[in-house]
Amino acid sequence: MPVKVGILGCGFIGRIHALDLKADARVTLVGVADTVPQAAQRLAAEVNTKPLPSLQALLDAGIEALYVCTPNTLHLDPVLRGLAAGVHVFSEKPMATSLPEAWKIRQAAGRARGMYQLGFNRRFANVYRFAKQMIDEGRITPLLAQLKHNRGELKQPPWTADPSVTGGYLYETPVHLFDMSRFLLGDVVELVGWARRSVYQELDGFAVLLRCAGGAVASLTSVAHTSWLFPYERVEIYGAHKTVVTEELERAWFSPGMRDQVEAMDCFQMPFEQKWGYAMEDRLFIDACLGARPPAVTAEDGYRATELVEACYQAVRNEKVVRLPLPEPSA
Numbered sequence: 436m437p438v439k440v441g442i443l444g445c446g447f448i449g450r451i452h453a454l455d456l457k458a459d460a461r462v463t464l465v466g467v468a469d470t471v472p473q474a475a476q477r478l479a480a481e482v483n484t485k486p487l488p489s490l491q492a493l494l495d496a497g498i499e500a501l502y503v504c505t506p507n508t509l510h511l512d513p514v515l516r517g518l519a520a521g522v523h524v525f526s527e528k529p530m531a532t533s534l535p536e537a538w539k540i541r542q543a544a545g546r547a548r549g550m551y552q553l554g555f556n557r558r559f560a561n562v563y564r565f566a567k568q569m570i571d572e573g574r575i576t577p578l579l580a581q582l583k584h585n586r587g588e589l590k591q592p593p594w595t596a597d598p599s600v601t602g603g604y605l606y607e608t609p610v611h612l613f614d615m616s617r618f619l620l621g622d623v624v625e626l627v628g629w630a631r632r633s634v635y636q637e638l639d640g641f642a643v644l645l646r647c648a649g650g651a652v653a654s655l656t657s658v659a660h661t662s663w664l665f666p667y668e669r670v671e672i673y674g675a676h677k678t679v680v681t682e683e684l685e686r687a688w689f690s691p692g693m694r695d696q697v698e699a700m701d702c703f704q705m706p707f708e709q710k711w712g713y714a715m716e717d718r719l720f721i722d723a724c725l726g727a728r729p730p731a732v733t734a735e736d737g738y739r740a741t742e743l744v745e746a747c748y749q750a751v752r753n754e755k756v757v758r759l760p761l762p763e764p765s766a
Contacts, residue, residue: 437460437461437463438462438463438500438523438721438724438725439465439497439500440456440463440464440498440499440500441464441466441467441468441494441496441500441501442464442466442467442468442478442493442501442502442504443493443503443504443505444469444504444505444527445468445469445471445475445477445504446474446504448504448554449467449469449478449504450478450481451708452502452504452525452713452717453467453484454481455708455717456482456717456721457483459718459721461721462721464482464484465485466484466487466496466498467479467482467484467485467487468486468487468488468489468492472486490513494517494520494522499522499523500522500523500525500549501517501523501525502526502527503524503525503526504527505527506594507529507600507602507607508532508599508601510527510529510530510536510540511531511539511540514526514551515539518543518544518547518549518551520549521548522549523549523551523552524547524549524552525554525720526551526552526553527554528554528555528556528610528611528737529602529737529740529744530553530734530738531737532606532741533602533741534741534742534761534763535764537737537738537742538738540738541735541737541738544733550724550730551733551734552716552720552723552730552731552732553730553732553733553734554716554732555716555732555736555737555740556713557611557614557618557684558618558731558732559712559713559716559719559731560710560711560712561700561709561712562682562683562684562685562702563615563681563687565679565681565687565689566619566670566689567618569679569689570619570679574677574689574691575672575677575678575679575689577620577673577674578650578651578652578673579653579672579673580651580652580654580672580673581656581671582615582654582655583612583656583667583668584611584612584657584668585656585657585661585668586660586661586667587661587662587664587667589604589639589659589660595607596635596636596637603637603638603744604638604639605748606744609641609657610744612655613740613744613747614736614740616645617736617739617740619672620647620653620672621647621649622647622648622739622759623646623647623648623743623746623759624646624647624648624758624759625645625756625759626643626645626646626750626756626759627643627750627756627757628643628747628751629641629642629643629751629754630751634660638748639659639660640657640658640659641657641658642654642656643750643751665683666683668681668682668683668684669683676692677689677690677692678690684702684710684711685701685702686699686701686703687700716731742759742761743759745761749761
């Protein structure tokens with residue numbers, strides 16, 4: 436029997452997931468809901484399902500799995516309600532925009548009958564899978580790394596400059612970079628950093644140093660006002676006379692030695708939803724709903740990424756080294 440899925444939030448990312456799910460024969464889209472009725476009606480017409488007014492209406496319609504695609508600061512309540520109702524929950528990133536909220540979700544996910552998966556799509560993007568494969572196969576042992584994710588501006592859409600919606604600049608797209616640091620290099624044990632407020636009404640430029648449990652050291656930078664000069668996302672991982680480089684979600688290279696042929700991957704012509712990892716993460720979520728596998732990105736992964744963002748804000752605010760893990764919030 437197909438998994439009955441509902442989508443809460445009918446903006447850009449809700450539409451991406453809806454189109455993926457419409458193409459999966461294992462899924463029945465029961466309905467889509469948004470606080471803006473026109474948005475729900477428009478997406479419902481595109482994917483041939485019902486526009487519904489609220490999360491409760493989705494639950495009343497008998498969904499078995501819920502996609503939470505609301506703004507960053509509005510993830511906690513629908514995720515907790517979905518898990519309490521016993522449905523599987525896919526939540527877009529970030530897990531939450533504070534460590535206490537992330538802790539509540541992690542605790543709820545541990546108790547729930549349903550499964551929880553977080554939307555860190557870059558784990559499933561071809562270029563990052565390529566880099567991860569080089570590491571997992573032992574072809575490169577990360578010693579040092581540079582991770583960069585910039586935004587050209589926080590003007591389009593306008594809410595990207597509103598911390599009441601995003602939770603703060605680092606909780607918007609840069610949170611992917613913190614997850615990538617764990618995904619590629621392992622757990623971070625301490626960090627130190629500096630930040631500036633230069634153009635917008637919040638900290639909008641960060642330079643951070645990370646030290647990982649396995650010994651790798653990395654720099655992480657993110658600036659919100661760079662212009663859209665390509666590439667605004669790039670990762671370089673250095674081993675012993677070996678290097679892996681990713682450039683946007685378009686290309687990746689592996690240099691296995693000083694005089695060896697470089698291996699390359701070019702994803703430029705690939706469909707967006709495949710290149711960016713959305714198609715795979717949605718497919719794996721449905722696999723997990725059907726009991727075929729555990730969630731591909733867990734509540735623990737989400738909690739640790741949130742912890743890294745909070746540690747970064749602490750480090751730049753206090754100009755001190757922050758050691759991880761941070762003390763866990765109390766109930």
